[in-house]
Amino acid sequence: MALITFLSDFGTTDHYVAAVKAKILEVNSNLKIVDISHDIESCNLAQASFTLNAVYRDFPEATIHLVAVNSSTGPNDKFLGLKLDGHYFLGNDNGLWGLLSANEASQVVNINSIKPMTSTFPARDILAGVAAKLASGSTLSDLGKPVKEYKRLLGRISRATKKQINGHVIHIDHYGNLITNILQEDFKVLSKGKAFSIKFGRETVHHIQNSYNSVDSGDAVLLFNSLGLLEIGISHGDASKLLGLKFDSPVLINFEE
Amino acid sequence: MALITFLSDFGTTDHYVAAVKAKILEVNSNLKIVDISHDIESCNLAQASFTLNAVYRDFPEATIHLVAVNSSTGPNDKFLGLKLDGHYFLGNDNGLWGLLSANEASQVVNINSIKPMTSTFPARDILAGVAAKLASGSTLSDLGKPVKEYKRLLGRISRATKKQINGHVIHIDHYGNLITNILQEDFKVLSKGKAFSIKFGRETVHHIQNSYNSVDSGDAVLLFNSLGLLEIGISHGDASKLLGLKFDSPVLINFEE
Amino acid sequence: MALITFLSDFGTTDHYVAAVKAKILEVNSNLKIVDISHDIESCNLAQASFTLNAVYRDFPEATIHLVAVNSSTGPNDKFLGLKLDGHYFLGNDNGLWGLLSANEASQVVNINSIKPMTSTFPARDILAGVAAKLASGSTLSDLGKPVKEYKRLLGRISRATKKQINGHVIHIDHYGNLITNILQEDFKVLSKGKAFSIKFGRETVHHIQNSYNSVDSGDAVLLFNSLGLLEIGISHGDASKLLGLKFDSPVLINFEE
Numbered sequence: 183m184a185l186i187t188f189l190s191d192f193g194t195t196d197h198y199v200a201a202v203k204a205k206i207l208e209v210n211s212n213l214k215i216v217d218i219s220h221d222i223e224s225c226n227l228a229q230a231s232f233t234l235n236a237v238y239r240d241f242p243e244a245t246i247h248l249v250a251v252n253s254s255t256g257p258n259d260k261f262l263g264l265k266l267d268g269h270y271f272l273g274n275d276n277g278l279w280g281l282l283s284a285n286e287a288s289q290v291v292n293i294n295s296i297k298p299m300t301s302t303f304p305a306r307d308i309l310a311g312v313a314a315k316l317a318s319g320s321t322l323s324d325l326g327k328p329v330k331e332y333k334r335l336l337g338r339i340s341r342a343t344k345k346q347i348n349g350h351v352i353h354i355d356h357y358g359n360l361i362t363n364i365l366q367e368d369f370k371v372l373s374k375g376k377a378f379s380i381k382f383g384r385e386t387v388h389h390i391q392n393s394y395n396s397v398d399s400g401d402a403v404l405l406f407n408s409l410g411l412l413e414i415g416i417s418h419g420d421a422s423k424l425l426g427l428k429f430d431s432p433v434l435i436n437f438e439e
Numbered sequence: 440m441a442l443i444t445f446l447s448d449f450g451t452t453d454h455y456v457a458a459v460k461a462k463i464l465e466v467n468s469n470l471k472i473v474d475i476s477h478d479i480e481s482c483n484l485a486q487a488s489f490t491l492n493a494v495y496r497d498f499p500e501a502t503i504h505l506v507a508v509n510s511s512t513g514p515n516d517k518f519l520g521l522k523l524d525g526h527y528f529l530g531n532d533n534g535l536w537g538l539l540s541a542n543e544a545s546q547v548v549n550i551n552s553i554k555p556m557t558s559t560f561p562a563r564d565i566l567a568g569v570a571a572k573l574a575s576g577s578t579l580s581d582l583g584k585p586v587k588e589y590k591r592l593l594g595r596i597s598r599a600t601k602k603q604i605n606g607h608v609i610h611i612d613h614y615g616n617l618i619t620n621i622l623q624e625d626f627k628v629l630s631k632g633k634a635f636s637i638k639f640g641r642e643t644v645h646h647i648q649n650s651y652n653s654v655d656s657g658d659a660v661l662l663f664n665s666l667g668l669l670e671i672g673i674s675h676g677d678a679s680k681l682l683g684l685k686f687d688s689p690v691l692i693n694f695e696e
Numbered sequence: 697m698a699l700i701t702f703l704s705d706f707g708t709t710d711h712y713v714a715a716v717k718a719k720i721l722e723v724n725s726n727l728k729i730v731d732i733s734h735d736i737e738s739c740n741l742a743q744a745s746f747t748l749n750a751v752y753r754d755f756p757e758a759t760i761h762l763v764a765v766n767s768s769t770g771p772n773d774k775f776l777g778l779k780l781d782g783h784y785f786l787g788n789d790n791g792l793w794g795l796l797s798a799n800e801a802s803q804v805v806n807i808n809s810i811k812p813m814t815s816t817f818p819a820r821d822i823l824a825g826v827a828a829k830l831a832s833g834s835t836l837s838d839l840g841k842p843v844k845e846y847k848r849l850l851g852r853i854s855r856a857t858k859k860q861i862n863g864h865v866i867h868i869d870h871y872g873n874l875i876t877n878i879l880q881e882d883f884k885v886l887s888k889g890k891a892f893s894i895k896f897g898r899e900t901v902h903h904i905q906n907s908y909n910s911v912d913s914g915d916a917v918l919l920f921n922s923l924g925l926l927e928i929g930i931s932h933g934d935a936s937k938l939l940g941l942k943f944d945s946p947v948l949i950n951f952e953e
Contacts (some may be wrong), residue, residue: 450870
C-alpha cells in the first residue's frame with residue numbers, strides 16, 4: 183500500500199482536514215496519511231510548491247501527494263492526477279505542477295471525468311476517494327481519462343554568469359531563515375579559487391559556513407542547506423525580521439577575477 | 440477495528456494531546472487515531488459542536504469520537520459514552536450531545552461507573568482507555584452502567600416562513616467565511632420561482648452562486664456549502680473582517696410575492 | 697514494533713516535520729509515529745524537557761522518543777541514543793537528558809559513529825533512520841559506539857524545609873495555567889495538620905482544591921495536577937496574564953506551627 187501525503191491551506195481549526203481523511207479511510211481504513219502542512223497561506227501557490235518540492239522526494243517512490251491549495255473551483259475547473267518523477271500528485275489544474283519539477287508528467291488524467299460531479303469541497307468529494315483508490319492498487323488510467331495539456335507555472339530561477347549569480351528569496355521558514363533559489367552546484371562551478379562577495383539587504387558577506395553553529399549568536403550565517411539552496415540565517419535569531427528581507431528580496435553573489 | 444477521532448481545546452503546544460494518544464495506544468498499539476482539531480477555543484461548546492457535527496458523518500459508522508472540550512470537571516461531573524446516529528461519542532455530560540443531532544442517543548452509559556475515579560486530566564485517565572477498549576471490540580454495556588438522563592443543549596436553528604428565512608452566523612472558518620444555519624432544503628422549498636433578497640450587515644444581495652470562483656476577486660459570494668448551509672464569503676478575501684460580521688450576526692432572506 | 701514519538705521546534709508551516717517522517721517511513725512504512733508537539737520555542741530546552749517529561753511515561757516501555765530541539769549543529773556536535781527509565785531517546789548531546797530524569801541512562805551510544813556524516817538537517821539525515829531501525833528491531837549497540845560521558849543539564853528543583861516550600865513556575869500551558877515545581881509528595885509530608893499560606897505575585901491563598909470546577913469563574917484555583925505538581929489557574933481565565941506571572945516566577949508555601 184502506498185503512502186498518501188496531504189498538503190493544504192485548510193488550517194487546523196476547522197473540520198476540513200479531518201473530512202478529507204475520513205473519506206480516504208472510508209475507502210480503506212488501513213491507509214497511512216502523512217500531513218505535510220495545512221498552514222499554507224490561502225491560495226499561495228509559491229509557498230505550496232516550495233514546501234511540496236522540498237519534501238516529496240524524501241518519500242518512497244509511488245507515494246501519492248494530495249494537494250488542496252486554492253482548491254475552491256469554478257464550474258469549468260479540472261482536477262488532475264499526474265505521475266511525475268516517480269510520484270503521484272492529485273489536485274487542481276492550477277499551474278502548481280510546473281513549479282514542482284522541470285520534467286513533464288509521464289501521465290496526466292482528469293480525475294473528475296468518469297462520473298463528473300460539482301462540489302464546493304472537491305478535496306473531500308473528488309480528491310480523497312481517488313487518493314484512496316490509487317493507494318489501494320488502482321492505476322491512474324482506472325481513475326480518469328487522459329489529459330493532453332495542463333497548466334504549468336514557471337518558477338523564478340536564479341541567473342548565473344561567470345561573474346555573478348543573481349537570485350532571490352523564495353521561502354522564509356518558521357525560524358525566519360531566508361531560503362534562496364541560488365544553487366550549490368552553480369556556486370561550486372563558478373567559485374573555484376575565486377574570492378566572492380554576497381550581497382543582500384544592506385549586508386555584504388564573504389564566507390559560506392557548513393553549519394549554523396559555526397558563528398556566534400546574533401551573527402549572520404550563510405550555508406547551502408539540505409535542499410542544496412543558499413540559506414541566510416541569524417544564529418539564534420530571526421533573519422527575516424533582523425535583516426528586513428522577505429519573499430522575493432534579491433540576493434547577489436559577485437565573483438572576483 | 441474502529442477508528443477513533445479526537446477533538447479538543449488542548450492546543451498543540453503542550454503534552455496533553457500526546458498523553459491521551461499514549462494511553463489509547465498503550466491499550467492497543469494498532470489503533471488508528473484521527474485528529475479533528477485541537478484548536479477549539481477553551482470551553483467553546485458551540486464551536487466544538489459545529490466542528491464535530493460538520494465531519495462525524497464522513498467517518499465510517501461505529502467510529503468512536505473522543506471529545507475533550509471543557510473537560511475539566513467538578514467532583515460530581517459525569518463522563519458519558521453515547522451511541523448516536525450509528526456513531527459512538529465519549530466525553531463530559533456537558534450538553535454538547537444535544538447540539539450534534541436532533542435524534543436521541545440509542546444508548547448512554549456512565550463510563551466512570553465501573554471503577555469510579557477522580558482525575559484532573561479525565562481525557563487521559565478516563566476517556567482514552569474507554570475509547571481504546573471500544574475500538575478494540577468492547578461494547579458500551581461492558582464499559583459503563585446505563586444512564587437515563589443526560590444534558591442536551593439545543594442549537595440555535597433558523598426560522599422559516601413563506602416570506603422569510605431568519606438565520607444567524609454559526610461559524611467563522613479559517614478563511615473568514617461565514618457559515619449560517621440557513622438550510623438549503625428550506626431555501627429550495629420556499630424560493631420556487633420567486634425573487635429574493637439576502638440581507639447581512641450592510642449588504643443586500645440577490646444571487647446565490649454554485650462555486651467560489653463564480654465572482655470576481657473581492658466580491659461577496661453566497662453559496663450552499665458542502666454541509667447544505669448558506670455560506671457567505673468574499674472571493675480571495677476574509678468575509679468576517681471585510682463585512683464586520685461575527686458569530687451570531689443575523690442573516691435574513693426575504694422572498695418576494 | 698515500538699512506537700516512535702516526535703518532539704521538535706520545527707513548527708508546522710514548513711516541510712521539516714514531514715521530511716523526518718518520510719525518512720522513517722522509507723525504512724519501514726508500517727511504523728507508527730505520534731507527534732508530541734512541534735511548537736516548542738526555538739531552542740527552548742526547558743520547555744522541551746518539561747513537555748517530554750510530562751508525557752513519556754504514558755507511552756509503553758521501549759517507546760522511541762525522537763527529539764529535534766536546538767538540533768542545528770556544529771561540526772563537533774554529537775548525536776546520542778540513550779536508554780533511560782526503560783525508554784529510548786534520540787537527539788543532540790545538548791544536556792536535555794539530564795532534565796528528563798534523575799536517573800542515569802543505562803546505555804548511551806553515539807548514533808553518528810558508524811558511518812559519520814555532517815548534515816544541516818540531522819533530524820532527517822541521522823535521527824530518522826536510527827529511530828526507524830530501533831523501532832524495527834535493531835539494538836542501540838547495533839546503531840552506534842558506546843559513549844561514556846554526555847551533557848546533563850540540571851533542572852531547577854524546589855527546596856523544602858519544615859517551615860517552607862520554595863518553588864518556581866516551570867511551565868505555562870496553552871490555557872495560561874501556571875505549573876510549578878512544587879511536589880505533591882513534599883506538600884503531603886510537610887502539611888500534616890498544619891495551616892498554610894501560598895504566596896505568588898500579589899496573591900496569598902490558603903486552600904488547595906481537587907478540581908478546576910471547585911471555584912467560581914474568575915477565581916484562582918490551586919491544585920496538584922496529573923503530574924503531581926502544584927498548578928495555579930484561574931477558573932475560565934488565563935492565570936498567566938491575569939496574575940502577571942511567568943516562567944521562573946517564585947511560588948512560596950509557608951506552614952504555620
